[in-house]
Every structure is written in C-alpha cells, then in structure tokens.
Amino acid sequence: MTITTRPGPAAPVSPAAPSPVRLPRAGELARGHARGAPLRREGPAKLTGTALYADDLVTPGAWYGATIRSTEPHARLLGLDFGAEFDWSRVVVVTAEDIPGDNVVSLITDDQPILVPVHGEIRHQAEPVALLAAADRDTLREAKARLSLRTEPLAPVFDPLVSSQVFAHYEMGKGDIAAGFAAADLVVEGTYRVGHTEQLYIENQAMIAIPREDGGMTVTGSLQCPYYVHKALKRALALDSERAVVIQAETGGGFGGKEEYPSLLAVHAALLARRIGRPVRMIYDRHEDIAATTKRHPAIVTHRTGVTRDGRIVAQEIDLVLDGGAYCTLSPVVLSRATIHAGGPYDVPDVRITSRAVATNTPPNGAFRGFGAPQVEFAAEMQVNRIAETLGISPLELRRRNVYREGGVTPTRQVLRESVAAEEVLERAAEAAEFERIRERTARERAARTAGVRTARGIGLALGWHGAGFTGSGEERMGSVASVELTAEGAIRILTASTEMGQGTKTIFPQLVADELGVPYDAVEIAPQDTSIVPDSGPTVASRTAMVVGGLIVKAARRLRAQVEERTGRPFAESYLHDAQTWGGTREDERFEPYPGVHFDDATYTGDAYPAFGWACAVAEVEVDLDTGEVAVRSVVAADDVGRVIHPVLAEGQVEGGTLQAVGYATIEEIKLHDGRYLNDRLQTYLIPTAVDAPRIDAILVEAPFAGAPHGAKGVGELPMDVGAPAVVAAIHDATGVWIHDLPASPERILAALDGHKPPGPPGISA
C-alpha cells in the first residue's frame, strides 16, 4: 500500500518532548508490517481466546430468555393462547402489561413498542409480542412451542412505491433546474434499485441482564452505543440514571447492526430479569438474528441528468425512495444522509433532489455501514458511468471535468472550503490500477471476442464522498463529552463511551493521548465502556469516533498536560507521577464545541451539512463467466482520503474490510422476501464473500486533513462502502456490454441482461 500526504492541519500535533511512541508523521509511514504503530491493544486477548464476548460471560443462576414473535406481517393481536398440556409454572412470561415504564423503544419517534399489547397492531413478521424465560434451554424450547398468538389479519403493504405512510421527506437543491436542463445538450435518465442487505457481524446479538441490589438493572452485551441502550433501559424500566447500568462486552462486529437493535434486546432481557429476580441471558441464534434485526434500507433512485457534449454535468434531478420498514427508527437520518449524498461528488450548477422514507410491513430497516450513502452513490455512479458511455468520454476523464474542488458548492449550498481530495483519490486509484491502459485492453478483447470465448474481463471505476460525522447540527445537539484523567495513583486514563468492535478505538485513543502527553503508548489506559464509569461521548457510529471523540480526547489531554506542566514546571512525561502524588488526581472533561465556521440551518436544510467530507475512489477488475453469469472480482484498488492516518495498519484494515463488504453488496448479497418475511435467514442461504471470493485489495491512504479537528482525522469506516459496488458493476459492463441497474449483479440478472431480457428487480419493489 502507499500513502500520500498533504500539509498538516493548522494546529500543531507534535509534542515538544521526544516521546517513545508517536503518531506516524508525513512521509515516514514505514514499510513492512507493524510499521512503527503500536499493536492492537486488545489483540492478545482476542488471539488467545481470553477476550470475553457476551456469550462467554459466566452468570451463575442465570435463566435463558426467548422472544415470542408474530408470524404475520400485519395483524391485530387478539390474545395469547397458553397450551394446556404444559406446566406454565416452569417458566416466566412477560407481556406488555409487565412493563413498568413506557412500552416504547425509540430513537426519533415513539412508534415502536417493546412488546405488542393485546388489541395492539402487529406491523411485521418478526415483531416481539411476549418474552419467556426458563432455567434450561429444553424447557424454554418446549414452552415456546406451546405459546401461540390469536390475531386478526390486516392488509399488509410491502412495496415502498405504493406505501402512503411517510416517515420523512426532503427537498433540496441549488440553482435553477429548468435553466440547467435548457443548457444541456442531452438528458440521460435512469432508475436504480437495491434491496435489503444484512450487516452479518459474525457474533449474533447478545445481551445479559442482571438485577442490581439497589433495585436497578445492569445489562452487559454486544453493542455499539452504551448510552442509547442506557436511555432505552431507563425509560422502559422507569429507572434513574444511576440504577440503570450498561456495559459493553467484547463485541464481534457491528457495522451499524448494533446501533439500535441492542436497545430492544437489552430491555427484553431486563424485563425478564426483573420479573424473575435473577440474571437472564438472551443470545440470538443466526436465524433469529437475521429474521428480526435491522437491514440496509432498500432504495429506488431515479436520475435525470443534463449534460453538455463536452462532458459537463449541468443539471441533476434526483428522486429517492427508501423503504423504512415497519417503524421509524433511524430512517429520517438515513434519508437525510442519502439525500445530501445523492448527486455524488460532482459540482453541478443546477440540482434538485426530492426524497422520502416510507413504511412497509417488514422489520424496521436501520444503520448499516454507509447509512444511506452506498445506495444513492451506487445510483449516482451508475448514472455517471452511463453518461460517459453515451458521450464516448472515458469515465475517468468525465469525472475530472466535474469533481468537486476547493470552493465547490454542494446541494445544501455548503461551500467546500478545505480538505477536498476528490481529484487526488481519483488520480491515485486510476494510476495505481492503470485504469486507462487496462480499459484499452478490455476494449480490444471485447471487440475481438468470438463466440467460443466464454470468459470476459472488465475494469470499472467509481468515485464517492462521505460526510464526516453526524449530519447537520447533530453533533451540536448531542454535546458529547470525553475525558482524560491523571489518577491519584499516577495512572493516565481515557474515559469515553466509544466502543471497540474491531475498528481500533482501543488502540488509536491511547495513541492519540500518548502522543499529546509525550508518554509511552502503554502508559495510557482506557476505561471500560460502562455507563457507571464513562461519560456520554455519543454513539459509535457515523465514522465519528476518530474525528469527533478522538478530537475531544486530544483537547482534554492538551489541557491536562498544560495543568501539570504549570504546576511542576517540567515536561509532563517527567513530572506527572510527582504531580499525582502531590496534588492528587486531575480529570479533564472535554465537551464538544461546534467546529469554527461550520453552520447548518435545520429549518431550511441549508449550510454545512458536514464539517468535512472524506473522498474515495475504487477501481475494480472482474472476470465474468458468460455461460453462468458468475462474476469473479479479481482486484480492487481503493484510494481513501481519511484526513489523517492515525494507525496505518488499522486504517488499511477498515478500507479493505469495507471494500469487501461493497463487493458482496455488488455481487451476491440480497435478502429474499415472501409476505414480508426474510426467506434466506441463515448463512447457508444469505451468502457473504469468503477468502476465495475476495479480490486482492490494494488500499491507498490519502491524507487531506480537516483543520477543525486538532489531529486532522476525518474518519474511515464508511467511506470504502460507498464506492465498491458501482465500480464492480461498471467493470461487469466493461466486460459484457450490459448494465445491471439493480444490486446485486447476480448471475440471474447478468444472464437475463445478456439474453436481452429485463432482469428481475429486487424483491418487493414494483417495476
């Protein structure tokens, strides 16, 4: 892999005193493996099998919990039938009536019940209605089979295009769309659709609730956002902040799938534990996890684009529909990000984007790496690649003529003042992948192809952008707090609610603080993600951890250092132990302050939608079997601008992992539906890429620092997910000459297109 660097952020990042461990500097990101960066903090525990995930925790006396769910997509609940042949005293049952607080689990709107009450409305096939717990799994299974629901069916809605219930809608734009189209030489139209996909973290959802002696509840589990769970628990169990405690266990992947669902599961486990007065374990199996938890929103995106013959995009009219599923959950925020990103990273003078998120009778859709952006950027890049084909201009050249540069204005009328690396990632990826040379070769192969040739090679390119951190004024409203403390015992400790789920929080945070204080990496501890210990530094989502929370701890560490040095008159590293002995502990809490010069108006939806954007380009090479329609993705070059590389190995790991998820999105991943139920709710039928399916991935890290963050970082987690799929589908087109407008580009769709038929669309969406 290679690194390119730019001038550093405005604020100095280098401590005065030499430090045994420091962040990599411009141009010195060493070759080879560990490359000067520290090893993953919790790596040894994970590698020796001693890291404790929720299901590994030993809880003496615990009962096992299970969920009774609807089997109908839309119905009125009339009652519960307890089978007469079972001794119900062997188990406990919890229904809506047993909820001491509000029967609601909510992020934006109070519409989703914890358990559907009798006479209430069931809105999807996996909706929780009752909870059971037993001392052993066999009894639990037996009881589960004997509890049935009496319902009265209601008419379901599955097609988002016919749904009349709207969770949220937006309209935004700039310029004069009619004038834009009047200036165009031609207009290109297209509709692109994507279905449900699953995060497929390898560790299923898992939660353990333990009643506390003070009458409260402690919940430990697999989760991304301790304070989301905390809020849900307090409200459902009518507890105050101190008596509701949420602890993150080691977490085996999240990708957005453990942003909101853990709140519901935690409340379920807690209700059972409260009822029995003993610990309750709720560990989903794979089937239940896929059947009941959130998916990526299906989307239908329609583009109408005005272009000039010399390859300038002059007008964009885009309409976007997201399928939110049965409840609102995060859909308005997903829609907001999707709407803002829908045009792609191009400076178009006249733009109009309309969007809506609607209800259907399927389980609620939610967060999944990219949060609305991968769907719309697939559509935007398909459109740009089709325009390039129509105009006979290279896809690389067409992008050069339209990409955002400094001073560019986005559809929310945000002026991109700094940190714009669209051109740089484009050129870096195209150069490393030898895009034009290979494209000429594949064109020659295509022209010379005879009937006997049954394998076709192709290359494709896609460019993307991803707003760093929360959308609009989200960060300001959240007001996150993170802390760094020097304890009276002389330990240096970071306190944040930011979770580790593989992406590297527990490594980069101590790195940032060690660098700031001029002490060794190992001298900095990180407090457990336990709401009774750490402040609310916001959820671990939106690629905000390195940028936003990382920025807070850097500032807190700076203040700690200044305080200690003022007291001792000597460098922090030499004097902090003495300072702690003399003065006792010092704790610096840093609360988020809006980045200077960043303003967003929620009422008009204009202004700085994000403090900065990250930029990404992917170039994919594929081989398509023309007999079977199977696609082998051979290589992907991924150039991602992350602002500032804190740890090269971990940052590359994010780019590589995100790129492979995008390759799965492009080629094989798709939930099949029947009556609003997910048919392929197991790993035998919902496929994700294996090591053999995975391409060679070459990650190129680009650094265009964000001056508003003290360390320049912009985040990395979601960026690669935005560009992989359109690059792969462009490569399939380059190989075969057919465009696949709907994801995934499955063999079925490719064969239909090769045969000149209309490929089948995503399940549940009308053509």
Added chain:
Amino acid sequence: MSYELIVNGVEFEVASPGMRRLLDVLREDLGLSGTKEGCGEGECGACTVLLDGEPVVSCLVPVCQADGHAVRTVEGLATAGPQGPVLSPLQAAFLEAGGAQCGICTPGMLMSAEAFLASGASPTEEAIREAIAGNLCRCTGYTKIVEAIELAASGRGVDAASDA
C-alpha cells in the same frame, strides 16, 4: 454417557449425552470459551477446532465422535511463559499484520491456519485462501489474514510476549 477427550494435551472425562455438540462441551463443561459460535450449522467456521490435527466445525461434531481423540482449540496455541502466555508465531503474525479486528472469527481462523501450516503445503496466496475458505470474516476483507499466514509461514513472525 462418559467420554474421554484429550484437549490441548490434557485428558478430560466428560459426562454428557453423546449427541451434544463438541462446541458446547468445550465452552460449557470445560470452560474453554475461546471457541465461538457464529451460525450453529457449519457455515461460518467460527467454531473450528482441530480433531487429531484436522480442522472440523465443532458445532457439527457430536461429542461421542470425539471420544478418545485429541482436540486442539485456540487456548492450546500460546505457551506458558514467566510473564504469562507467549503467543505462538501464528498468533504473533496475526497481531503484527492486523489479521484480527473484531476477533470473533479469529479463534476458528487461527485453527484452520494452524492446520494449513502444519500440513507443510506450499504457502502460496491461493493455497492460503483455499485453506481458510470455510472461515468467514466480515471485518478484514481477508487481506491482512492472508498476509499474517504468509508471515507465519515465512518464519518472520516476531515472538511477541504477552501478558494476556
């Protein structure tokens, strides 16, 4: 029924129904929770252990089939050192190359890799990918896992002492 298992070199006698999953016996009876369950139907490879040196998915192996056989789990890779466990060259290579992210597939991945390295097969990239094709990872894109196994095969993995 009672079964005899030799787990990581130690003999155990386990009283259990014969059709109970080896995975559950390891995790619940022997307290070896390093072996993980990801799907329970042999698709994800998270529960991979070595049975007489061969990788098997322990969620599909009834304990009766392991009777009298040697089982090796992730807990059997590191060796004891004066300051705590010392990572095996394979584990150290994973740590150095960045082959573990969330870590839930890691124990099974390590066992498949261990069997591959022990087989003496030529560690080409293709052979490594084939060897771990039954172990799903959702975090890494496999790039750094393949690099880690190459590193271990080349003997360049550092011996990282660990107090884990």
